[in-house]
Amino acid sequence: MKINSPLQAYKYLPQTNCGECGEPTCMAFASKLIDRSGKTADCPPLVKEKKFAKKLAELEGLLAPEIREVIIGVGEKAAKIGGDDVLYRHKLTFFNKTKMFFDVADNMEEAALVERVKQIADFRKFYVGNYLLLDGVAVRAASGDPAKFAAAVKKVAETTDLPLILCSFDPAVLKAGLEVVKDKNPLLYAANKDNWKEVGELALEYKVPVVVSALNDLDALKTLAKTLAEAGIQDIVLDPGTVPVGKGLKDTFTNFLKIRRAGIDGDVEIAYPILALPFTAWMAGIEDPVSASYWETVMASMFTIRYGDIMILHSMEPYAVLPEMHLVDTIYTDPRTPVAVDGAMYKVGSPTADSPVFFTTNFALTYYTVESDIASNGIDCWLLAVDTDGIGVEAAVAGGQLTADKVKDAFDKSDFDLKKDVKHNTVIIPGLSARLQGDLEDSLSASIKVGPMDSGRIPGWMEKNWPPQ
Amino acid sequence: MAKKMKLTDITDMFAGMDVEALEGVTIEGDIELDLGGLGGGFDPMLAAALGQESAVLAQHFARIAGMFGYPVGIGGPAAAAPAAALAAPKFKDLIPAKFDVANMADWATPIQEVRIGNTSADGGSRGKAVHVGGEKALPFYFDAEMPNRNQVTIDVFDMRIGLAKAVKQNYDEVMDSPGEWAKKNVEQFNADMITIHLISTDPLIKDTPAKEAAKVVEEVLQAVDVPIAIGGSGNPQKDPEVLAKAAEVAEGERCLLASASLNLDYAAIAEAALKYDHDVLSWTQLDMNSQKELNRKLMKQCNVPRERIIMDPTTAALGYGLDYAYTNMERIRLAALMGDDELTFPMSSGTTNAWGARESWMVGSPLKEDSDWGPREYRGPIWEIVTGLSLALAGNDLFMMMHPTSVAFLKKATQTLFGSIDAEPVDISNWIAAEV
Numbered sequence: 001m002k003i004n005s006p007l008q009a010y011k012y013l014p015q016t017n018c019g020e021c022g023e024p025t026c027m028a029f030a031s032k033l034i035d036r037s038g039k040t041a042d043c044p045p046l047v048k049e050k051k052f053a054k055k056l057a058e059l060e061g062l063l064a065p066e067i068r069e070v071i072i073g074v075g076e077k078a079a080k081i082g083g084d085d086v087l088y089r090h091k092l093t094f095f096n097k098t099k100m101f102f103d104v105a106d107n108m109e110e111a112a113l114v115e116r117v118k119q120i121a122d123f124r125k126f127y128v129g130n131y132l133l134l135d136g137v138a139v140r141a142a143s144g145d146p147a148k149f150a151a152a153v154k155k156v157a158e159t160t161d162l163p164l165i166l167c168s169f170d171p172a173v174l175k176a177g178l179e180v181v182k183d184k185n186p187l188l189y190a191a192n193k194d195n196w197k198e199v200g201e202l203a204l205e206y207k208v209p210v211v212v213s214a215l216n217d218l219d220a221l222k223t224l225a226k227t228l229a230e231a232g233i234q235d236i237v238l239d240p241g242t243v244p245v246g247k248g249l250k251d252t253f254t255n256f257l258k259i260r261r262a263g264i265d266g267d268v269e270i271a272y273p274i275l276a277l278p279f280t281a282w283m284a285g286i287e288d289p290v291s292a293s294y295w296e297t298v299m300a301s302m303f304t305i306r307y308g309d310i311m312i313l314h315s316m317e318p319y320a321v322l323p324e325m326h327l328v329d330t331i332y333t334d335p336r337t338p339v340a341v342d343g344a345m346y347k348v349g350s351p352t353a354d355s356p357v358f359f360t361t362n363f364a365l366t367y368y369t370v371e372s373d374i375a376s377n378g379i380d381c382w383l384l385a386v387d388t389d390g391i392g393v394e395a396a397v398a399g400g401q402l403t404a405d406k407v408k409d410a411f412d413k414s415d416f417d418l419k420k421d422v423k424h425n426t427v428i429i430p431g432l433s434a435r436l437q438g439d440l441e442d443s444l445s446a447s448i449k450v451g452p453m454d455s456g457r458i459p460g461w462m463e464k465n466w467p468p469q
Numbered sequence: 470m471a472k473k474m475k476l477t478d479i480t481d482m483f484a485g486m487d488v489e490a491l492e493g494v495t496i497e498g499d500i501e502l503d504l505g506g507l508g509g510g511f512d513p514m515l516a517a518a519l520g521q522e523s524a525v526l527a528q529h530f531a532r533i534a535g536m537f538g539y540p541v542g543i544g545g546p547a548a549a550a551p552a553a554a555l556a557a558p559k560f561k562d563l564i565p566a567k568f569d570v571a572n573m574a575d576w577a578t579p580i581q582e583v584r585i586g587n588t589s590a591d592g593g594s595r596g597k598a599v600h601v602g603g604e605k606a607l608p609f610y611f612d613a614e615m616p617n618r619n620q621v622t623i624d625v626f627d628m629r630i631g632l633a634k635a636v637k638q639n640y641d642e643v644m645d646s647p648g649e650w651a652k653k654n655v656e657q658f659n660a661d662m663i664t665i666h667l668i669s670t671d672p673l674i675k676d677t678p679a680k681e682a683a684k685v686v687e688e689v690l691q692a693v694d695v696p697i698a699i700g701g702s703g704n705p706q707k708d709p710e711v712l713a714k715a716a717e718v719a720e721g722e723r724c725l726l727a728s729a730s731l732n733l734d735y736a737a738i739a740e741a742a743l744k745y746d747h748d749v750l751s752w753t754q755l756d757m758n759s760q761k762e763l764n765r766k767l768m769k770q771c772n773v774p775r776e777r778i779i780m781d782p783t784t785a786a787l788g789y790g791l792d793y794a795y796t797n798m799e800r801i802r803l804a805a806l807m808g809d810d811e812l813t814f815p816m817s818s819g820t821t822n823a824w825g826a827r828e829s830w831m832v833g834s835p836l837k838e839d840s841d842w843g844p845r846e847y848r849g850p851i852w853e854i855v856t857g858l859s860l861a862l863a864g865n866d867l868f869m870m871m872h873p874t875s876v877a878f879l880k881k882a883t884q885t886l887f888g889s890i891d892a893e894p895v896d897i898s899n900w901i902a903a904e905v
Contacts, residue, residue, distance in 0.1 A: 226564050228559070261571075262569070305859060330795065330859070365789060432556035
């Protein structure tokens with residue numbers, strides 16, 4: 001955004017402190033605009049009253065992110081990319097996770113194609129209270145045949161409502177694919193130095209976002225982007241080429257850094273989301289498929305951290321996909337918000353006075369991991385989240401945020417009485433806090449059982465140790 | 470009527486009126502037709518309609534001009550002009566643009582370079598020394614050459630310990646001999662350094678006396694000639710004594726003593742480092758301000774010279790707090806480059822912490838709703854690679870690792886970005902049709 005202090009944003013607000021936005025003052029609202037936790041649309045007078053129309057338009061221009069936001073696909077699963085304002089996540093946060101699209105080719109057998117699309121659409125991994133999912137399908141026109149490509153695109157679109165990338169350098173092929181999914185806002189890949197007029201026409205005609213591609217030539221890339229932008233295309237994605245190995249990969253990495261720095265620094269002609277192609281790992285002649293998958297994951301990691309906004313990948317092996325999706329989540333987690341749950345007593349399932357009592361820390365990752373391990377195994381229980389400032393069990397024990405006194409406080413604050421609310425007066429503690437056992441027996445006057453080191457083993461542990469003898 | 474009128478003015482007049490053809494039009498007065506410079510709002514359909522009329526007019530004008538010498542502008546219509554406008558009104562020629570980006574002006578302070586290991590020239594017995602640090606930019610950035618590549622030190626323990634199966638199978642036959650273990654790490658797994666962890670000294674494990682533990686350090690120093698790092702058990706009461714004794718037997722070898730931290734007698738460790746010629750690992754837990762405080766204390770209270778300090782700001786595994794570890798390191802490195810001289814030190818990561826992530830060692834997901842996690846022997850190494858690589862990008866220099874495959878991939882990845890890996894050029898222009 002072009003402005004960075006609440007005072008600058010305040011000038012454009014009604015300055016009436018009416019409170020309709022939910023903030024006590026316009027200044028407070030202005031600071032939410034600056035840290036992007038609030039939107040101009042949250043200020044009713046600004047949006048509704050005609051006299052503010054000009055100010056609203058100016059303010060929105062000033063608040064627009066440095067990197068253009070581009071939407072691919074339609075509906076709930078539409079993929080929003082770009083929209084960043086900073087080069088380092090701790091300066092604000094990175095917005096719009098890197099989107100992971102997996103390839104299918106139009107020369108695949110139909111059954112294999114459908115199976116792969118389902119695999120992409122159905123892959124899920126529980127993490128911190130939610131599921132991590134994959135984002136879309138890139139259809140490669142490997143055949144070069146418009147009819148075949150259209151048929152493949154049709155099949156993919158029938159199988160999933162995930163957003164699509166249509167991949168070909170042949171405008172006739174792209175047009176055939178577009179005709180099939182013209183109402184689904186696919187991303188066109190790609191306009192290059194040879195086909196830019198025709199592909200640009202398609203992007204205009206079908207009103208879809210488009211990739212401009214120039215291998216390792218940032219002047220050419222910027223030229224293409226500028227030319228398409230002048231013709232009225234706003235939704236542009238940049239492909240500077242992704243070379244999989246050697247000095248070519250170093251050059252690719254450098255290109256990504258340069259493009260993003262220029263964009264954040266205010267060069268609007270290149271301030272677009274960037275597309276990475278870890279897919280090319282499969283072209284590097286790595287014979288062992290595990291090694292090729294690993295290398296693809298290595299490339300995906302580099303470009304998740306350094307400014308890839310969307311990528312096309314190939315390996316659907318879980319050992320490649322799981323770390324990729326976790327890293328995306330890691331880099332795009334908002335560093336402004338501590339990942340913690342409220343310190344309180346939670347019910348998992350429908351616990352009774354005979355149900356076990358566990359505690360863990362209020363670090364969201366720990367809490368949700370424990371909770372899901374218990375809940376998914378159908379164990380009804382009481383689960384106390386002890387406020388450890390959002391630190392996990394092992395570190396909190398070492399650092400003094402998890403002590404017998406803290407646990408006792410947590411029980412007291414949650415109004416849970418071990419003598420009355422359960423019949424067994426027993427608390428199961430995390431294996432990693434075993435050294436607190438003695439202190440806890442004293443402070444809680446309860447029986448303390450040391451549970452497993454990993455909550456994934458609670459079900460097995462329960463079979464042997466519950467109910468207490 | 471205006472004396473001069475351009476075709477765009479006419480199209481503007483008709484804009485939004487859905488006109489597709491003009492019939493019975495008569496145009497009177499002095500007319501200059503200018504079909505060039507078609508501006509915004511130009512409607513190709515309308516232009517086509519007007520173009521036909523214009524072409525007819527042009528013929529008349531040309532005749533009149535020939536007969537009477539009337540001025541007819543150069544813009545006098547060639548019939549092709551409207552046709553061209555119709556074919557590609559939006560795209561004519563590429564609009565050339567030059568890409569340019571500035572280097573970071575505020576990265577003005579270099580990171581301290583630190584040597585680990587003394588060769589015979591320095592009075593030690595190491596075959597080579599390892600240098601870390603010296604950067605003047607974020608790692609692998611184009612602003613400045615990175616003088617030293619990343620280094621990997623592979624772990625050795627002074628007793629048999631529980632390890633993830635995928636790790637253990639590489640070490641099973643050497644786990645009872647730290648010397649053999651170290652040798653294998655160097656000869657087979659390409660370790661730049663060895664870290665010997667004296668964990669048996671923990672009072673809750675074997676309570677091995679410091680003097681006895683120090684013998685293991687001697688054994689490792691004799692088994693390999695790479696530089697070594699010496700780790701305690703993590704027991705804050707025992708570690709200072711153990712590390713001091715280990716420092717004594719390793720005198721003159723310039724080992725890395727791991728670790729000085731705020732919750733133990735760091736001064737004792739610093740003293741041993743100075744007395745016996747070693748480096749100090751300054752370890753804090755995911756807190757930049759604590760890191761500054763400890764570095765300051767090491768420098769000001771304990772007089773440890775800058776060229777003997779390496780920081781370990783703590784590694785949390787992928788999926789288990791890597792977001793904190795990554796950003797902590799990136800902030801530390803950026804602050805250092807911008808001149809915070811309490812943070813201008815190379816960094817080290819306990820990358821093996823990745824093996825604490827359940828995804829790296831568990832047979833499968835404990836949740837039936839999860840997709841299949843696939844074989845764990847492939848999950849573990851990549852978990853360690855991605856954890857390490859992320860921190861390499863944040864500014865980490867030295868990696869303490871375990872799995873040989875992870876070591877190999879991390880080295881290949883970081884050295885590729887460092888620019889020292891040559892590879893056959895790969896033509897990616899036709900990736901869309903690649904056979905995979």
